[in-house]
Amino acid sequence: MLAYNAAHALALAALRAAGYRPSSAGHRKMIFQVLAETTDAPAALWLALDKYHDRRNAAEYEGAPPATAAEAEDLVKLAGDLDRLVRKRIGQPRRDGRARR
């Protein structure tokens, strides 16, 4: 849960740094899905975070068990990867209309 929150905060920071903000509360899933744009997250990273978002919801709302130790460990690693990407991106000048790739 802690690792999930860290990943979420990082993804949100990336979104804000890219000049966007969530239009209202409850855009948790979207925040992970736009990571390829707001950071240079490879598909494997943002898809994994997106999966863990669904996993979090299943545990929170649908009676699935809380994250296992193995999953928590996995997610901590993913959050670390995201942290590096976000720091890298925030250090760079903001993108203007023409996206540089």
Place this chain on the structure above:
Amino acid sequence: MRLNEQSAREALPAGPDRLAAVLFGKSMRAILALLFGRPDRRFYTREIARAAGITPSSLQRDLAALAGAGVLTRTEDGRQVYYQANPACPVFDELRGLAVKTFGVADVLRRLLARHASRVRLALVYGSVAKGAADAASDVDVLWVGDLRPSELVLQLAAAERRLARKISVIAYSTEEFADRLANDHHFLTTILKGPVIWLIGNREAFDEFVLSKTRKPRTRKAAQRRAARKGRGRAPAGER
């Protein structure tokens, strides 16, 4: 003599994936896997072809035959032709069972996990898909035990989701945590294991063996306690639980 040998070999029970290959051709398996995996939905030909990774033209003959036999219903909507599993087909339930247990969900997931077989001790499908009670919104619930991290498989899982037209939810346990939860009668696990499951890696026997090998530890500890108690009987006869 040679004949005998051969028939003996053939009498061995085939794996679920081989069973499907014996019964149906490739395009037939692809069609039945998708349409009977999602009987609530209709699919157009290109959609089926894309999910199966084969050309639409190679599906046409089987689709026409299946629709002709009443296994599928064929509907036209504008210029689009749709196919759907036909619930009125007398063997609808059997085909759905076959599709899920052999060449559908189970096969796709088995292939995916087979590449990491050395790091997965047990893997199974539980929940509505295993029960045969899946509806349009149902996920495929997968549980595995071992060192394989869910994030390692996301790309392959995404491909499998497209193929099955269903979302896949994974819960992963390390061997130690799984054994620990079982020993403590973790409600979630005991409920799953009481219900119907589809084994992807391992089977009920392998599972029972696993449980035995893990529960032996506390037993020996108890035995050690008993031994210790016997030794120290002279000094402390009572108070042993």
